[in-house]
Amino acid sequence: MNDVLQTFQEYLSLPFVRYAFVVVTLIALCSSLLGVTLVLKRFSFIGDGLSHVAFGAMAVASVLKLSGFENMLVVMPLTVVSAVLILKTGTNAKINGDASIAMISAGSLAVGYMLMNKFPSSSNISSDVCSTLFGSSSILTLKSSDVLFCTVMAVAVLGVFVLLYHKIFSVTFDENFASATGVNADRYNLLIAIITAVVIVTAMNLVGSLLISALIIFPPLSAMRVFKSFRSVMICSAVTAVVCSSVGIAVSILLSTPVGATIVCADIVSFAIFSAISKK
Amino acid sequence: MKRQIDCKNLSLGYGSKIVLSGLNFSVSEGDFLCIVGENGSGKSTLMKTLLGLQKALGGEIKFDGLKPSDIGYLPQQTPAQRDFPASVREIVLSGFTAKMGLRPFYSATEKKSAENNMKKLGIESLSSKCYRELSGGQQQRVLLARALCSAEKILLLDEPVTGLDPQAQAEMYEIIKNLNKSGVTIIMISHDVNSIVKYSTHVLSLGKNTFFFGSVNDYINKNIDKNINKNKNFRGGDTLHE
Ligand SMILES: Nc1ncnc2c1ncn2[C@@H]1O[C@H](COP(=O)(O)OP(=O)(O)OP(=O)(O)O)[C@@H](O)[C@H]1O
């Protein structure tokens, strides 16, 4: 046991391990808060969908031979637009929210993969694809600028959720009532769409798209098993997300398992625990 | 009395499907307007159009001295998700969100007044209960309490007593009547003729091609003329229709 702690401490003294800790925890926190609204609005799949859009957009960026920051100039707007489109169609009944997500996500995955095949940017396409889905090993090569960017994003998201908490509740619970009584529901939906896109693009670069969907849906669903008011669900979801991601990283370092997958496993375990508690 | 809502030649519907057209009526401050009509005649559609949730297909609606945040609304059905975690207090308070503007939290007065509205509707003991675990009638009261929180000048009610027991129905009507007495304009959709006769000042009746809009006395007289039985005592629950 002491050995384990010793190893762990050694790892923690490495800056890139600390960076990974901070970044993953912040992303988990943001996506769990956002997740409560998205799950309740029936957009659980939006994480998957938007990360596929971002994947397609990245393919476009790499065809255009953009890199680094310029990349984001293509990826971010495209993803924000898709997020807005998805969240909009959710309210108009012609195409359901889930169907529009499926369409957009399958569509952009296909386009992205085709572009990557036709105009390969590196020799190993399947590893490119794989790293978009599961997060590259880059999680352990984060730079301090990544940490800074993530912190700024997290502060902004937290700020929005604290300051607009009651409006977000109102619009999520009953959009019709909110807009009938003069809440500008469209504005808040747009805001949520933009935040979703920003969090997902940031997160999928750092931790991969598989992990980001899990981070969006697991903590809220776990919290909703036990808690029955909106506020307690929000708080519990945030706490669960932070605990699970910390435990996940710790385990992955000690057992040298893949980071993303380990965090998702921690989330699954927490969901099982919450379900067991709710049955009592 | 001051005109609050004026509708001229209004057409309602969904997309290309017209549900109603050529509708003319007006609502003044302090009125108690009942909207009646068969299932599917477009009552709820009219209410949603008045609230701006639905675009009018033609004609105009003029509001005078009404802001959206003066309006309270009780929907016919709230498609609140089965698994939505929300306490009764959170929902009732959400009636105030439009009035908050940029302020992020509810004020002490708002909390107090939400408390009062819950008392009025006899749900103060449920205030920390989970909404989805309440009975249908209890849920209806919660939504009415929310509507009371947002109704400053006008309250629109879509079949407010559906699902309530007779005792609760009577209480609900009393609450609405008192609110009306205190100066709040009421627009209510109802199938319950007794209550229409008892409480309303005006009636708007929607039919296939026939509308009636006028004072409640005119409405009663007109219907008695048409009624073969000349039955003065309307049976409760019947829909009057020309
Ligand atoms: N979302 C919708 N899309 C298309 N048509 C609709 C929609 N909602 C209602 N309708 C149609 O509009 C007509 C009027 O519906 P509405 O809900 O206004 O009736 P109502 O008078 O409120 O009936 P009820 O007494 O049953 O509440 C109906 O024929 C209905 O089929």
Ligand SMILES: [Mg+2]
């Ligand atoms: Mg109706």
